[in-house]
Amino acid sequence: MAKNIKTLLSHAGRNHAEHGIVNPAVYHASTVTFADVAALEKATANPFDGVYYGRHGTPTVFAFEEAVAALDGGYERAVATSSGLAAITITLLSYLKQGDELLMVDSVYGPTRGFCDTVLADMGVTTHYYDPDIGAGISALIKPNTRLIFMESPGSLTFEVQDVPAIVEAAKAHGVVTAIDNTWATPLFYRPIEQGVDIVIHAATKYLVGHADAMLGVICCADKGGFTQVKKTAVRLGNCPGPDSCYLGLRGLRTLSARLEQHQQHALQVANWLQQRSEVAEVWYPALPSSRGHELWQRDFDGASGLLGVLLKTTDAEALAAMLNGFEYFGLGYSWGGYESLALPTLGGVQRQVTGVPASQTLRLHIGLEAPEDLIADLNAGFERLNGVVQ
Numbered sequence: 001m002a003k004n005i006k007t008l009l010s011h012a013g014r015n016h017a018e019h020g021i022v023n024p025a026v027y028h029a030s031t032v033t034f035a036d037v038a039a040l041e042k043a044t045a046n047p048f049d050g051v052y053y054g055r056h057g058t059p060t061v062f063a064f065e066e067a068v069a070a071l072d073g074g075y076e077r078a079v080a081t082s083s084g085l086a087a088i089t090i091t092l093l094s095y096l097k098q099g100d101e102l103l104m105v106d107s108v109y110g111p112t113r114g115f116c117d118t119v120l121a122d123m124g125v126t127t128h129y130y131d132p133d134i135g136a137g138i139s140a141l142i143k144p145n146t147r148l149i150f151m152e153s154p155g156s157l158t159f160e161v162q163d164v165p166a167i168v169e170a171a172k173a174h175g176v177v178t179a180i181d182n183t184w185a186t187p188l189f190y191r192p193i194e195q196g197v198d199i200v201i202h203a204a205t206k207y208l209v210g211h212a213d214a215m216l217g218v219i220c221c222a223d224k225g226g227f228t229q230v231k232k233t234a235v236r237l238g239n240c241p242g243p244d245s246c247y248l249g250l251r252g253l254r255t256l257s258a259r260l261e262q263h264q265q266h267a268l269q270v271a272n273w274l275q276q277r278s279e280v281a282e283v284w285y286p287a288l289p290s291s292r293g294h295e296l297w298q299r300d301f302d303g304a305s306g307l308l309g310v311l312l313k314t315t316d317a318e319a320l321a322a323m324l325n326g327f328e329y330f331g332l333g334y335s336w337g338g339y340e341s342l343a344l345p346t347l348g349g350v351q352r353q354v355t356g357v358p359a360s361q362t363l364r365l366h367i368g369l370e371a372p373e374d375l376i377a378d379l380n381a382g383f384e385r386l387n388g389v390v391q
């Protein structure tokens with residue numbers, strides 16, 4: 001297989017297409033019939049190999065899974081899930097049982113935290129939140145019952161970049177499994193398996209699908225053992241991503257490099273402009289030399305996507321609302337990774353246990369594919385509305 005990731009983006013997973021047609025068919029399937037009892041028995045004995053029952057996957061699903069697995073550079077198969085959050089919860093449930101401890105990064109995506117604090121807590125799994133900047137210091141937190149270390153880099157909303165190799169080294173020394181949410185960078189810009197991480201998770205809903213029109217997740221494992229463990233849990237939990245979503249994920253991959261290069265260029269332009277503004281205290285965009293996490297990003301990543309954080313100077317919620325309510329191009333809403341720009345205030349602050357974040361002053365921006373000049377004009381008008389209320 002080709003080594004260059006841009007070539008892989010065009011070609012990985014193509015072996016499931018038929019009749020000379022470039023893309024695979026979208027199979028809508030539940031029942032799979034077998035030629036005879038011997039074939040039925042053979043498939044039943046190996047339910048993860050090939051087509052067996054709709055829930056276990058079809059060639060459309062396998063094409064998407066194999067494409068992402070090739071990009072991440074681990075085991076040749078992956079596990080597609082019904083959403084990004086499902087990819088996270090299935091991974092956690094694959095490794096954690098009663099009495100285990102999970103080391104979870106404090107800057108993690110809110111619903112991941114919610115799952116740890118409810119479902120895992122009820123199961124008798126303890127979650128210990130750690131500082132995203134901990135690096136090799138994680139060794140001191142590893143206990144005999146520590147089973148898994150979960151990372152997300154950069155962190156949701158606050159964009160701390162983690163020292164993944166240092167954490168992996170400590171984990172390996174203690175026989176602890178590592179997993180990372182790599183949604184921000186995608187495999188195009190960061191491949192954690194190359195740095196020794198065991199499991200990589202993508203909320204494919206974001207950049208892999210790329211058009212804000214499907215929910216999808218995917219789990220890639222470094223080796224076959226990890227894949228089998230995760231796949232078994234996914235099947236037992238009834239995970240079943242829809243064929244149309246998997247098709248859209250695969251189609252999104254084909255243009256990922258073209259889109260992400262543009263997201264990066266536009267986001268850099270907007271981030272540079274934002275950091276000159278008097279209303280802005282900090283811009284969190286790892287590609288900016290002045291941003292938190294820049295050095296680690298420069299060491300480990302090949303690029304930056306279009307999502308960034310802004311720490312505003314004002315804490316006036318009314319002023320922030322005035323800014324957000326009048327945007328022409330920035331939509332107000334959750335998610336990101338589509339072609340369109342979005343703004344999201346962190347209402348009521350950010351949940352943290354070991355690291356402090358100022359409440360109600362942060363703004364998350366997704367910089368889309370619109371002309372950056374238009375986005376800057378939209379933000380400029382927004383700051384004028386904000387200043388009108390503050391003064």
Ligand SMILES: Cc1ncc(COP(=O)(O)O)c(C=O)c1O
Binds near residue numbers: 084085181203
């Ligand atoms: C970093 C991160 N991980 C995971 C998810 C969950 O993905 P999904 O919305 O597909 O469940 C999100 C969604 O916003 C996210 O931002």
